[in-house]
Amino acid sequence: MATPTTSPRLAMLASFAEVAKALASTQRLDLLEMLAQGERGVDAVAQATGLSVANASQHLQHLRRAGLVTSRRQGVHVLYSVSGDDVVELIGALRRTAERHVAEIDRIVAGYFDRRDDLEPLSREELLHRARDGLVTVLDVRPPEEFAAGHVPGALNIPLKDLKRRLGELPQDREVIAYCRGPYCVLAFEAVASLRGKGFKARRLEEGYPEWKASGLPVERGTTGT
Amino acid sequence: MATPTTSPRLAMLASFAEVAKALASTQRLDLLEMLAQGERGVDAVAQATGLSVANASQHLQHLRRAGLVTSRRQGVHVLYSVSGDDVVELIGALRRTAERHVAEIDRIVAGYFDRRDDLEPLSREELLHRARDGLVTVLDVRPPEEFAAGHVPGALNIPLKDLKRRLGELPQDREVIAYCRGPYCVLAFEAVASLRGKGFKARRLEEGYPEWKASGLPVERGTTGT
DNA sequence: GAGATGGTCAATTGAATGCTTGATTTACAA
DNA sequence: TTGTAAATCAAGCATTCAATTGACCATCTC
DSSP states (O other): OOOOOOHHHHHHHHHHHHHHHHHSOHHHHHHHHHHHHSOEEHHHHHHHHTOOHHHHHHHHHHHHHTTSEEEEEETTEEEEEESOHHHHHHHHHHHHHHHHHOHHHHHHIIIIIOOTTSOOOBOHHHHHHHHHTTOEEEEEOSOHHHHHHOBOTTOEEOOGGGTTTTGGGSOSSSEEEEEOSSTTOHHHHHHHHHHHHTTOOEEEBSSOHHHHHHTTOOOBOOOOOO | OOOOOOHHHHHHHHHHHHHHHHHSOHHHHHHHHHHHHSOEEHHHHHHHHTOOHHHHHHHHHHHHHTTSEEEEEETTEEEEEESOHHHHHHHHHHHHHHHHHOHHHHHHIIIIIOGGGSOOOBOHHHHHHHHHTTOEEEEEOSOHHHHHHOBOTTOEEOOGGGTTTTGGGSOSSSEEEEEOSSTTOHHHHHHHHHHHHTTOOEEEBSSOHHHHHHTTOOOBOOOOOO
């Protein structure tokens, strides 16, 4: 008597569950994070994730049915991309809850990322201030294609694998702030470690490019610097 | 070569997927929304949702394994509750993304909630200001047990089914702001409709009690007013 | 057109889920 | 102790889901 369990409410919940189902797969989360870097073709994401093309295609369609990605045809390619900043935010909320409550994650982080001796990473707001005052060099260590698809304004692009070779491009008197694909992308971790080994003052940006973009901060495109 | 697909990263994504899986069920979302109102026993939620006790128990354990709820034993009862405000935020993010991208939802909302001729609902911040200035009466139309478990400070509790009978308790010169369990809870919708029919000036709070609490605003407990 | 490339579709397999039923554990009360 | 209510566990069945395979479209180039 006290609870008028309405059917339309359950219908709404069912719709929410559909979206959650789309997120409930390691592979699809992998695809989503990749698409959060920028628009990609099926073949490209299949190769990058190690999935078969057919399998990747089906996962992408699953994501599209849930409204998390959109696709457009360009010639012979079908390009997928995340359907909005809210999707990146949703994944962020998922990540934060998982971090807070899943013990397994602490184990992985402690064992691999070894954050303990990492200086506090910089937040987006802090980076904005310091970059505006010319106090830091912003370094994007992702591959050039991803850099070209969008990056933090004024960032210098040196992919991690070229870093040792191109150290000369970095001014030595300013702190270097490195970022890559997201909070668990190892590229920036390794870049910071490598730079410190060479005597640079270096820190990580707390999160990656997708989060920067999703939070509404300005981005720059093109200017492939390799 | 360009993509060092690290195994620990996939392990993290697998953990995220586990959390998403826990959300990927209409029944579990229903349970979660109920627990977001306050602590409950297995039997209580089973009855309220129409699930069998064994089934509810298993769903609750699934949620607990994912870290979304916690449980404690009190005598012969096992009480479950959501494990943190971030869980409510996660569900909110899920809801917003679904609203924005799933066509099905527009259909349900348009057909049932009939929001079109609903005055703009009030946001939490607006309500805070107006309540502070004594401009509005805050009305909680949930059942007294849920009210007792926590409510907006200063709110008056009149369950929807008693509303007609107890209209006299509401001052007629001030606008009434009604809220209930969440953005898609019908109780507040119906209360507002009913109140307007009786000549009151009435509006809905945009969201419900769990969102109020999760956003860090003050809450009041006890004071069961029936 | 013919051929080639990029994606999708459809059918199949094995694994994982959801719900039911009945047995079992736990805490309390007589 | 014995009994009882609350919750969990375990087994079983039907459904759904993920990945593979091979066939099938769509678009561009020649």
